[in-house]
Amino acid sequence: MTDLVIAALCLFAVWTGWRVFRVDSMVRASFSLMLSFVAVGAVGVVLSAPYIGIATIFMMAVEMMVMAIFMVMFMMNPAGLNPMVMVHQHRVAAVAGGLAFAGLAAAVLAADPPAARVATGTDTVAALGHELLGPSMLIFETAGVTLLATMVGAVILSSRRGRFGPADDGSRPPGLEPGGPPAGRQPEGGGGHHHHH
Amino acid sequence: MIGALLLLAVAATLAAGTLLAAWLDRRLAGGGGIASLAADWLAGPVRTEAPDDMNRRLAPAWYLALAAAGLCVVPFAPGHAAIDSPAGIAIWGACEALTVVVVFLHGWSPNAPFPLIGAYRYAAIGLPAMLPSMFVLIAAALPAESLSLVAIVDSQRGAWNVLRQPLGLPLFAVAILSLTLRGPMDYADGADIAGGTSAEEAGPARALWQAARLAMLVSACAMAATLFLGGPLGPVLPGPVWLWLKTAGMMAAILALGARIARPPPARMLGLVWTVLLPLSFLHLLISGVIAL
Amino acid sequence: MTTLVILSLWTALAAFAASRALPEAASTAPQAAPFLGGGTPDTHAWSRYHFRPYTMTLVFVAFEMEMMFMYPWAVVFVSEGPKALAEMGMFLAILSVGLLYGWREGVFAWE
C-alpha cells in the first residue's frame, strides 16, 4: 500500500515537473514546480519523516512564490500570451538531463540505505533536534553563518540603495574632513564607478 | 471511528463557523454578512479578457482547502485531533505559506491591473508577516517539547500560554489578519485598488472567495485558541464546546480589531513588519525560552 | 499516511466543489474589459511586473530557511537545557545581524 502511494506521488512529481516546461506562463511553471516539490514532501511524510516532508512543502511554497515574482519580473512574455517553447538548446539540455538522471540513479543504486524499519512511535522530530544540537552542531552553525552570508551577498548584489547613496554612483562614504577624499579603503582600479572631483 | 467523527467535527465546525463569522463580520466590522454572500452567489459570473481560467477557478477552492487542512491539526478534545501529527504546527505553517500562493494566484489570474497590484502587494507583506507567526509557533512548542498540537494543549494544563507567553497572542493576531485578508493586513483588497484581487470577481466565484476568507478566519482563530487559550481544556463543559466558545471569542476579537486599526500604505507596513514586529518576535522567543526552562 | 489521506481528501473535495459551483463562464467583450473606472488600458495587465521589494524577498528566503532549523530545536529545547538556550542566543544573534544589515542598507522598502 505504502509502495503504491509512493509510486503515485513520484509519478505526480515527475508529471508536474514535466509540466514546468510545457506551460507557457511563468506563474504556472513556478507553481507546477511547487506541486512537484509538494509531492516529494508528501513522500517524506509517508516515509515517517513528517517534519522533513512538511518542511519541504513549507519551504517550497515560499520559495516558488519568490521565484514566480522574479520569473515574471525578468522574463519576456511572462504570462505566455504568445505561446512559446520553454526549452532552449534542446540537444545540450537532453544530454545534460540524461547525464544527471544517470548520475542520480547510480547514486541511488550504489547507496546503502538502512534496512531497519523505524519503530512506530519513534519521535523522529526530537531525534532530529538532538542530532542538530549534538553531532551535527557544527554543520548546523555553519549553515547559519552561510545563510547570513547569503543574506548580505543578496543585499549587496541586488540593492541599488546603499548606505552612502545609489550603487550606480559608487555609494561612496563622505570624507573624514569636509570636501576630503571618501573615508575607508579605496577600491583598487577598474571599479568602473570612479568619481574624480 | 473516532477519526471519522473528528473529520465530521472539522467539516461541521468550518461550516457553522463560517456562518457565524459572516454574521459577526456584519455586526462588528460592517462586512456583507450571510445575505450578501447569497446575493453574490446569485449574481452572474464574469470572465475577464484572456484570464488564467484554471487558477481563477481553483484559487477559492485551494483557499477553502487550506482552511480545512489547518483546522484538521486542531485537537477538538484533549488528545484527539483529526491529524495528530508529530509535525502539527509545521503543517499549519505550510498552510500559511500556501495561503500567500493562493491569494497571489487569485489576483494574478484575471489579467487585470487592480487585482495584479493587490496580488503583488499581498506577496510583499504576506511573506514577511509569516515570520512573526513562525516564531510564535516555535515558542509554543518549547514548553510542550513537541510540534504536535495535542502536546501543546496538554502542556497548558497548568497555565495557558497566553499567560506564559504574553507577546504571543498579539503577534499571532497579526498573522490571522494577514491570512484572512482583514483590517490593517489586508493588502490584497485595498479600496485604492477597487477591491484588489477581488476587483474583477463577480457571482459565485466572489461568494466562494468571501466564504473561504471567513472559513480561514474560523481555522486561524481555532488555532489561536489552541495555542494560547488551552484549546479544548476547561471545566464542566466537554472539550469541543470549550474550543468552539474560545474560537468564537477570538473571531469576534479579531473582527473588531481589524475594523479599528488603520492600514498604512504597503511600503510603510513593510518597514513596520521588519523593524518592529520581527524584533518583537525575537523578544517573544527569548522570554518564552527563559520561562520554559 | 492518515495525514496525507486527509489533506488530499480536502483538496480533492474543494477542487471538485469549485469545478461544479464555478462553471466556465463567458462574457461579452465590453463586460470582460478590465475595470479602470470607465478608463481604458493600452496593453494587457500581465507584464514584466516591477516588484519593488525584491531585495527584501532574498533576505526573506534566507531568513526563512534558517528558521526551519528551529522547529526540531524547539522540541528538544527543554531536555537539552542551557545548551539549547545558548544555541538559540547564537541563532537569534545571526538572524539579528542579517536583520540589522538589511535595515541599515534600507532593503525593507519599496525600491
Added chain:
Amino acid sequence: MSHLARLAATAPAPVFAAIGPGLAPAVERLLARPGLRRAATPREAALLLVAGAIPDRAAGALDRVHDQVPHPRRTVRWDGTGDIERALLDARADLLGGGESAPDRRPDAPPAPWRGKGDHGQGGEGMMGGTPYGRPMAMTGADIRDGLQLDRYTARVGPFAPMLPPGLVLEVTLQGDVIVAVEVQAPAFDQPAEADAPDLVAARMLRLLGLPGAADRVAAGGRPRAAGLLRAVPPGLVPVGGRDARDRLAGCLAGRSQEIEPPDLAALLPGLEWAEAMLALASLPPSSLAQEALAA
C-alpha cells in the same frame, strides 16, 4: 422566488455610483445608509446609480462601467430629488424577483481584432508581437526609482474610479505599483462647496486606510473610533503650502476646512506608490482638482 433569493433580498443592495457634477456629497452620504452597500467595483454591484447629468465627455466611460456590472443589473438615475433609496431598493427587489437585466450598451467587439491571426490564432506573433487576445503586450521603459528597465503599463483611470474624485481622468503609467508618469486628461466635475467639508475629506481618506466603518461614522458627524490614523499616513506625502497629507488629515479630523492652491498633479504624483498617491489625492479638497482650479 427561491429561498436563496429571499435571503439575498434581505442583504443591503450593492450599488456602484457613477457621480456627475453637483451630487458627490449627496451620494457619499446616501451610500452610508444601512440599506445600501457601496460597491468598490461594478463587479460587486447589481445597481448602477447614475447621479446628476453626466457630461458628454464621460458618456463612453459610463457605458463601459455599465457593461462591467454583472447580470442581472439595472441602472437607476437620480437628479438629487425624490426618495432615491426607495427607488434603489425597488429596483433591487425587482431584479431578485426575476426582473429583466439591462443589456450591454457597447458593441460586443474586442479592443482589437485578433481571432485567427498569428501562428496559433491567438492574435500574436513571436514572443511579444501582435495583439494576443485583442490587446498588445506592455513594453519596457525607464523607471524613476531604481532604474530597472521593466514593463510599463499605461491606462486611463476615471472618470468614475471610486478612488478618484468623480470626473477626474488621469492617464497614468505604472511600473509595478509605482507611478512613473501622469497626465491629467480631464478635471474633476464641479461640486457644491459641501464636497470640500472636512468630514467628507476625512471620510475619503479613512476609506483608503481600510476603515469604511470609521469613514461612515465621520461622515455622519461622529468620531472615527479607530487607532493609528495619523501614523498610517506617511510623513512628507505631497506637501502643498507646507502641509503634507498627514497634516491635512489631522486638520480635517479636527474639523478645520482648508484652502489649497491647485496642485500640479503631473509633477507631484510620479515617483509615488499607487496607495500613497491615492491617499494624497483624497487629502486634497475636490474643488482644487476641478476645472477652473486646474486651468489656473
